[in-house]
Amino acid sequence: MKQKKNRAFLKWAGGKYSLVENINAKLPQGNRLIEPFVGAGSVFLNTDFKRYLLNDINPDLINLYNFLKAQPDAVIHDASRFFTPTHNDEATYYALREEFNQTTDEYYRAILFLYLNRHGYNGLCRYSLTGRFNVPFGRYKQPYFPHEEMLVFAEKSQKAVFTCLPFEKVFSRARRGNVIYCDPPYAPISQTAAFTSYAAKHFGIDAQHKLASLAIRASAVRGIPVLISNHDLALTRSLYEIAEMSALTVKRSISRNGAKRQPVEELLAFFPPNPDLPPPKRRKTRTAK
DSSP, X not given: OOOOOOOOSSOOTTOOGGGHHHHHHHOOOOSEEEETTOTTOHHHHTXXXXXXXXXXXXXXXXXXXXXXXXXXXXXXXXXXXXXXXXXXXXXXXXXXXXXXXXXXXXXXXXXXXXXHHHHBGGGOOOBOTTSOBOOOBOOOSSOOOOHHHHHHHHHHGGGXXXXXXXXXXXXXXOOTTEEEEEOOSOOOSSGGGOOOOGGGOOOOHHHHHHHHHHHHHXXXXXXXXXXXXXXXXXXXXXXXXXXXXXXXXXXXXXXXXXXXXXXXEEEEEEEOOOTTSOOOOOOOOOOOO
């Protein structure tokens, strides 16, 4: 019987819902899946690991996930109150966006983050250089409230630890037996295609090189398998040249013009663990005297 796929409760640029079968086919077994760039969590929701370490550099995203994990009923109830015809209004949206940018209340900010995600233009998550959320009003007839999707996420998140750290630090937390899946901000197809305002951080060429070098070290030196998604470009094929690469054609889910959502070539690069490494040393346990 085919297992039901779980959708993320957030709209997300570059979400992996349509590719989870391809990704699952490449992920080896392990006792924990680590995602340094979790995004909306489609891979997390559609894999079956005993434990998860899920990270993202966007503090608003991780803040929402932690509240949903800790108090799902309250978050779902309070967020649902913002999904009414009264709140699906341009003036109301901009007033609540300003409240989001001004508030220091983390719980209220989490609720508003979900509201902005579902009512903002195309589900984008974009910030100014000063860290202000600046996505315009989306003009949707009736934004969907993802009640069931949030329940599924909250239940599965009991297996997960959520962190908001640079990806380099997340790699340092990996241990033998873990599996790492990376869905970083993609290398741009062109100079004008670069999307660099996510979480007010820039993920440029240096970061792409750093990620590739960490993947190589994790697999070859530490015996930890790594799978990376990215655009299929000369740059990425060069960065991942020692990996096992497979190409995919994917239709973009976010574009200003729906008719222009053309297929693009993506790459899955798998760095297998070094089979010649000795098994990890067991930590000595202290015995009480």
